[in-house]
Amino acid sequence: MASPTSPCASIPPCPSSSKPASRAKSPYGLVEIAYERGSLRDLLPSLFGGAPREGARGEVVLNPAVPWRLESRGGVNRLDAHLRGLRLEEVRIGGGVNHLDVDLPAPSGPVSITLGGGTNRVTLRRPMGTAARLEIGGGANRVDLDGQHLRSAGGGASLASRDAAGARDRYDIRIGGGANRVSIAEAAETESAPPPGSSIIWV
Numbered sequence: 001m002a003s004p005t006s007p008c009a010s011i012p013p014c015p016s017s018s019k020p021a022s023r024a025k026s027p028y029g030l031v032e033i034a035y036e037r038g039s040l041r042d043l044l045p046s047l048f049g050g051a052p053r054e055g056a057r058g059e060v061v062l063n064p065a066v067p068w069r070l071e072s073r074g075g076v077n078r079l080d081a082h083l084r085g086l087r088l089e090e091v092r093i094g095g096g097v098n099h100l101d102v103d104l105p106a107p108s109g110p111v112s113i114t115l116g117g118g119t120n121r122v123t124l125r126r127p128m129g130t131a132a133r134l135e136i137g138g139g140a141n142r143v144d145l146d147g148q149h150l151r152s153a154g155g156g157a158s159l160a161s162r163d164a165a166g167a168r169d170r171y172d173i174r175i176g177g178g179a180n181r182v183s184i185a186e187a188a189e190t191e192s193a194p195p196p197g198s199s200i201i202w203v
Contacts (some may be wrong), residue, residue, distance in 0.1 A: 039203045059118060060199065068089060076093050076095070084105050089111065097117065099114050102124050104125060107170060107171055119175050124183070127200060128187070131160075131163045136177075140179045141178050143182045
């Protein structure tokens with residue numbers, strides 16, 4: 001993670017609490033959003049003076065001028081990430097993943113994507129001609145990588161794109177637990193055009 005250093009920004013406390021609900025800070029090039037309750041979708045409007053709304057979408061926009069490492073220490077539920085404009089160094093999610101949809105940029109060198117727990121309904125799109133390798137620690141059901149399919153496979157599995165063996169610039173994707181409905185595919189930029197800049201949207 002990288003960003004210019006800036007002061008810590010605290011979120012006003014809820015009426016029923018004497019402590020701030022959340023905080024955002026970026027010391028030493030590390031951008032961190034920490035929250036004690038609720039979801040990040042509920043938090044983000046408060047960062048900018050608003051209030052959570054039913055059906056609202058929280059959005060974080062990342063500066064494409066600096067390289068990024070993205071980490072969630074817990075699990076992730078319903079996340080859209082449009083990262084095509086970024087310099088991405090690593091993605092790490094510590095827990096399980098449910099409904100993840102990501103547009104990846106072209107990698108520079110090997111880029112690790114680690115999903116620590118089980119996964120359900122994950123879609124990763126990468127630019128055309130980008131190599132990728134996938135390792136699954138648990139069982140696999142309906143997993144696809146560039147037309148290669150795993151159906152009801154147990155005990156761990158792996159797949160790789162045709163050019164992955166000798167590719168310097170590639171994605172190394174690791175799923176620590178079981179994988180259900182995972183799709184990893186190439187996509188032309190026009191097929192999944194991101195909004196201006198690079199953003200992560202919690203839905």
